Amino acid sequence: MMFDRTIRHCRQCGALVARRLPDDGDTKERAICTVCNTVHYENPLNVVGTVPHWGEQVLLCKRNIEPRKGKWTLPAGFMELGESTSEGAARETTEEAGAQFIMEDLFTVMSVPRVGQVHLYYRARLTSDVFDPGHETMEARLFKEDEIPWDELAFRTVKETLEHYFADRRAGHFSTHAFDIA
Amino acid sequence: MMFDRTIRHCRQCGALVARRLPDDGDTKERAICTVCNTVHYENPLNVVGTVPHWGEQVLLCKRNIEPRKGKWTLPAGFMELGESTSEGAARETTEEAGAQFIMEDLFTVMSVPRVGQVHLYYRARLTSDVFDPGHETMEARLFKEDEIPWDELAFRTVKETLEHYFADRRAGHFSTHAFDIA
Ligand SMILES: [Zn+2]
Numbered sequence: 038m039m040f041d042r043t044i045r046h047c048r049q050c051g052a053l054v055a056r057r058l059p060d061d062g063d064t065k066e067r068a069i070c071t072v073c074n075t076v077h078y079e080n081p082l083n084v085v086g087t088v089p090h091w092g093e094q095v096l097l098c099k100r101n102i103e104p105r106k107g108k109w110t111l112p113a114g115f116m117e118l119g120e121s122t123s124e125g126a127a128r129e130t131t132e133e134a135g136a137q138f139i140m141e142d143l144f145t146v147m148s149v150p151r152v153g154q155v156h157l158y159y160r161a162r163l164t165s166d167v168f169d170p171g172h173e174t175m176e177a178r179l180f181k182e183d184e185i186p187w188d189e190l191a192f193r194t195v196k197e198t199l200e201h202y203f204a205d206r207r208a209g210h211f212s213t214h215a216f217d218i219a
Numbered sequence: 220m221m222f223d224r225t226i227r228h229c230r231q232c233g234a235l236v237a238r239r240l241p242d243d244g245d246t247k248e249r250a251i252c253t254v255c256n257t258v259h260y261e262n263p264l265n266v267v268g269t270v271p272h273w274g275e276q277v278l279l280c281k282r283n284i285e286p287r288k289g290k291w292t293l294p295a296g297f298m299e300l301g302e303s304t305s306e307g308a309a310r311e312t313t314e315e316a317g318a319q320f321i322m323e324d325l326f327t328v329m330s331v332p333r334v335g336q337v338h339l340y341y342r343a344r345l346t347s348d349v350f351d352p353g354h355e356t357m358e359a360r361l362f363k364e365d366e367i368p369w370d371e372l373a374f375r376t377v378k379e380t381l382e383h384y385f386a387d388r389r390a391g392h393f394s395t396h397a398f399d400i401a
């Protein structure tokens with residue numbers, strides 16, 4: 038989902054906003070309404086997803102939507118109001134792959150400040166190898182490590198998560214990996 | 220920071236929005252502009268902070284701002300655009316406590332869907348026991364486990380993080396704890 042998040046008008050009254058320092062000691066310029074003075078904060082978005090695994094294989098989805106249409110991804114999407122990170126990750130896995138699975142532990146937490154996002158992936162144990170992908174996915178299929186289309190992955194966060202997954206699997210121990218992507 | 224996040228007017232053109240299903244297959248009602256059709260997504264916010272420790276003591280800050288003015292908290296605040304979770308956690312620790320420290324690993328990741336927030340805390344090793352708190356903090360001081368004002372803590376996420384911190388410390392091993400708070 039790409040969309041223009043720039044704030045031009047006040048969400049409360051519709052008047053134009055101006056970029057300036059608020060009067061409360063805040064040190065960052067904000068979009069402030071020129072009429073009612075509402076301060077509009079702009080914050081990072083969370084992307085939540087899973088590493089669905091079946092034996093030594095991992096489930097990837099071929100994207101049917103922009104951006105990166107035709108590239109392969111782990112099931113993931115924007116976290117919604119009213120859900121937790123793990124609930125959102127499970128929802129995206131159901132929507133994009135039509136998979137059946139049991140949620141496991143938080144696996145990667147990756148900040149991508151350049152685009153204002155934090156990506157959180159959970160491991161998920163598949164309980165079936167039959168998938169019923171939604172309209173956002175062209176194809177959902179299982180890959181062994183040496184079959185992963187490394188040059189056809191949609192996002193850097195997917196590549197990093199898969200690399201950590203197979204490394205931890207070889208080491209026989211999974212932990213949570215938190216890091217920044219410049 | 221409490222503020223009304225309800226979207227009444229379009230951020231692009233200022234016209235009124237209506238709550239309805241978008242035309243793209245989305246299954247949730249969104250605030251959609253009645254004039255230019257811009258879809259406004261509302262997403263959870265991240266709160267980032269630290270557990271600053273000095274020997275067997277932990278640093279808490281007495282809040283000088285609402286909500287929970289006068290209650291004790293770990294240094295934390297809303298993550299900003301352009302920073303990572305750990306950069307935001309470090310910034311809040313500097314702003315609220317004026318502490319000197321070295322950032323360590325991600326410690327807790329707590330979803331609070333009822334208020335649309337995710338709280339992420341890092342451990343941070345203090346390199347000085349002298350603090351210079353900002354205007355948001357009445358007092359910053361160190362507490363041993365048996366001195367923690369458990370009934371005077373500002374937030375449930377602070378209590379949960381401190382409980383996990385002292386439990387892991389006793390066990391001699393820190394890991395990342397991810398869970399939901401109903
Ligand atoms: Zn206004």
Ligand SMILES: [Zn+2]
Nearest residue numbers: 229232252255
């Ligand atoms: Zn509009």
